[in-house]
Amino acid sequence: MMTRIWMILSLCLWIFITSYRSNAVQSDIDCLRSIKQSLQDPENLLSSWDFSNSTEGFICRFTGVECWHPDESRVLNIYLSDMGLKGQFPLGLKNCTSLTGLDLSSNKLEGSLPANMSDIVGYITSLDLSSNNFVGEIPGTIGNCSFLNVLRLNNNHFTGQIPGQLGALKRMKEFSVANNGLTGQVPFFGNFTPSASSYAGNPGLCGGPLSPCEDTKKNNSGLIIGNTL
């Protein structure tokens, strides 16, 4: 009887000790699982993303995944550039709550970006979605990702205006929206001044380092800025 009680007690103690030291963040594992499920991977480059054998820090060995600590399943950066991936922006990223870097550039991703970007990647410092097939407007909530240093949205099919909220990003060091379908006034960034090449290849952007925007009230001979196609 006593030995049984001791066995149960030691089992409980062991479980307590291992769970206390184990910092495996289940949400991060769910995040990566959800990414793999939502994207098509025709070149099978995500084959290392195997969720069947879950030891401590196992996701840290996945292709393109960098963890905060090598023995703890908490994702720091995801680098999946040029992997032929198809599908929409993976909403499962919301569960990678410690994510600071995301590079999905040069894939075949499509659709529009979610309106609540800062809920999904709120702590992101480097976001590279360049060279994909994203459409729609750039969400204003990216302006609440206040730790962004690098934002690359170039070479997609974004349309509409660049949200003025992006001007609130005080840590911005590198910014490009080149080669999209954007129009209108560019945001005012304050200390940071993107060069004209950050905006190149868009039909109707104006302001900032580009030609000034024309006031619609002006009743003039119709100064045309940009293409008329």
Next chain:
Amino acid sequence: MDRMPSQISTFSLLLFILVLYNFSTVDGNAEGDALFALKTRLTDPNNVLQSWDPTLINPCMWLHVTCNFQNSVSRVDLGNANLNGQLVPELGQLVNLQYLEIFGNNISGIIPEELGNLTSLVSLDLYENQLQGHIPKTLGKLQKLRYLRLNNNALRGTIPYSLTTITTLQVLDLSNNHLRGYVPVNGSFSHFTPISFANNPKLIVPALPQAPAPAPAPAPAPLVS
């Protein structure tokens, strides 16, 4: 009289060889001595330091020690080794050290400021221990550092601004300590978010993202006919 010059030259040759031999063993031994000083300050119930024999010519054959091609210590890997005790200033003598991995132990005491002399260091992982005292500002001299993980200790005081000068810093984790004061946001620290500083109750961390502001009125579009 004829034999004198040849005796002198033989003697000086022997002396020269002896001196040379002495210097070569001192070089190897200095780093071995430094690591042995660490061993004497640590309690090692799992005997992971059993192979650390200071009578060997250099520490390069010791387990958990890696040397470069010049037989100088480049890595010390003692993570999750159930070690108790303290770190030693002699660690600062391992001038070619690139990886100092002593995480996940029961090490107490302070971080020696002499670690600032490890100018080749790429990774400093002392996380998950019971280290006390301040983060030495000498760590700002580690200009090749990429990983600085001191999380889950009992470190106090402020975060030295000297760390913002380390432009190579990629991963910073100071979470779960007793740090206080303001978190720097300049230099390399512009890449770090509140995640790196979480769970330091007296630390003043940069503000979290606010609720989305109302969308501004659309700006005038260019005239297109």
